[in-house]
């Protein structure tokens with residue numbers, strides 16, 4: 001078996017690359033500013049050049065690579081390696097990324113998948129999910145993403161679109177979501193919405209340390225600031241994370257009843273809110289999920305941070 005694969009994490013701001021060994025260890029990171037490339041061709045040329053540079057630096061050749069795995073922020077037809085479109089990266093519509101790169105990378109196998117799927121695979125193989133056969137991973141940030149592992153393998157669904165926990169309904173008659181539907185989880189716990197909600201409460205006169213933390217400028221409020229305030233025992237901030245945790249817990253109770261997973265892994269910037277958020281999630285799941293399933297599941301924080309996607313992209317080429 002070949003010892004190395006290249007993982008690529010194509011993001012809206014940065015495209016990260018790394019050499020990953022068969023134990024999921026990430027070596028030789030590189031970072032390209034995605035938006036600095038005017039066209040997707042220019043970005044792909046830079047990716048190909050960077051892969052060459054990583055190999056050269058490690059005195060490896062294309063023959064030493066099991067393959068190149070690429071995670072992208074959008075929907076992908078996995079078998080064809082076709083990217084339908086990317087959130088926050090303009091100019092990507094129906095791109096046959098696998099085919100284009102395999103041609104340019106001297107026929108090295110290339111696999112393309114959704115970024116949250118690859119983060120899920122990375123955590124499952126090398127991170128917080130090690131040893132669990134069935135798990136669900138969710139990421140909390142601007143959006144809410146999810147990935148599912150069943151019997152050790154990614155479950156992608158019929159059209160590679162499975163795992164969208166963020167667009168599971170939370171409220172029957174809820175607010176309009178970006179996806180076109182109403183009342184989705186993401187519409188209630190996405191970064192922007194949490195921040196808007198707490199700003200409304202601050203404007204209505206609730207006392208809070210958040211005001212000092214942003215020196216009165218409410219446009220500077222972020223989930224990190226809310227976490228900071230919560231760690232200083234600020235009542236409004238703690239209440240915010242409890243409310244968010246309850247909403248996530250309600251949706252996860254449904255996920256747990258549906259899939260009976262061994263682990264739920266929670267990552268993304270918001271997971272740094274820590275115990276106040278996790279406790280609210282666990283308490284809600286305890287109240288709501290079916291006894292046998294909730295007894296079997298552990299709700300834990302993701303371990304690999306930004307490396308999860310890179311390790312997962314490489315893991316596409318590594319036998320279990």
Ligand SMILES: [Zn+2]
Nearest residue numbers: 167177179184
């Ligand atoms: Zn939605």
